[in-house]
Amino acid sequence: RPVNIPRKEKDFQGMFEYKKDDEVKLVKNLILELKPRGVAVNLIPGLPAYILFMCLRHADYLNDDQKVRSLLTSTINGIKKILKKRGDDFETVSFWLSNTCRFLHCLKQYSGEEGFMKHNTTRQNEHCLTNFDLAEYRQVLSDLAIQIYQQLVKVMDSILQPMIVSGMLEHETIQGVSGVKPTGLRKRTSSIADEGTYTLDSILRQLSAFHSTMCQHGMDPELIKQVVKQMFYIIGAVTLNNLLLRKDMCSWSKGMNIRYNVSQLEEWLRDKNLMTSGAKETLEPLIQAAQLLQVKKKTDEDAEAICSMCNALSTAQIVKVLNLYTPVNEFEERVSVTFIRTIQIRLRDRKESPQLLMDSKQIFPVTFPFNPSSLSLETIQIPTSLNLGFLTRV
């Protein structure tokens, strides 16, 4: 009887052999038809990237530059195609951003360049590319990763946008703080959010869903931090812009509500170990606007305190909040014109843009710090669910 002797792990060289004619099938099964929520949910993070790289290694090993170019071009075009088709699906975009970054890291880690080999094991060093220098293709992949990142930000923005004003400003997270409406009428008490109303909790749950998916996809932690910082910037900017345009948002109690909501967002960052992401700092203009709603606004000393405190707000923004400020009851006065004039005089030497609103569509430049993998390529096996039986593990 024939005996099937399994090859030991050490016999594998960490490559997948494939025929040139199978390249189309490879891209189809691994990129175009792979569903992140389907079979991909059980894959090791970055598996598509490792498989593609191991195929590339084989083409390099054969010293076949046409095969190398063809695979790289097909891979890049395949990723672009799926992102064009399903570019409004957060999971798809997150999945391919993670895999594109992993592919880029592989190209560096196994480039043979000393700077990228510091953390390699001896075995990993044996897997470096033999014949070709792909530095120019790394640049193309980096450009692709930037495009995918920007697409990810847009998708996340579109999901969060409907929640922000409702969750950060309109819904009162701390019930009972606002005993009366700014107009002086008493509000009816309500312990449940109206149906269809987003609350702060909606925003926190959505942020958690985003974070969980990115982690499952094996997105680089440094990249996750940049994504979170961008989301917090959007939340802060949209909230502040709304506040600057609405009189009913400029009261002491609204300031209290905003400060509480911001503290909950900070708590979320702490819980996810994201305090070093820079996300909290993006909320500073909103935090200061909320403080401005709560501080005294009468004397020269008050004016000096406001000018020192509001270093993240422009003069136009400070003046707007003061003009919109609405007392909660008939005993409190509106901010006097003299007071506002005092503020303007104190701040006249500031060199700043006269723009009132923040640019909520601004996207911070992204970087992809090198993140080598500890995985050794010869250990990688392809699950049958990926329908890649035409690849031979070498």
Next chain:
Amino acid sequence: RPPPQRPRVLLKAPTLAEMEEMNISEEEESP
């Protein structure tokens, strides 16, 4: 001692935009 590694050949790459243009023209040509 293993033999010294011969220098790797730099593969020139098109830009991302050029790759997309090549891909569009290939798709238009194919039936």
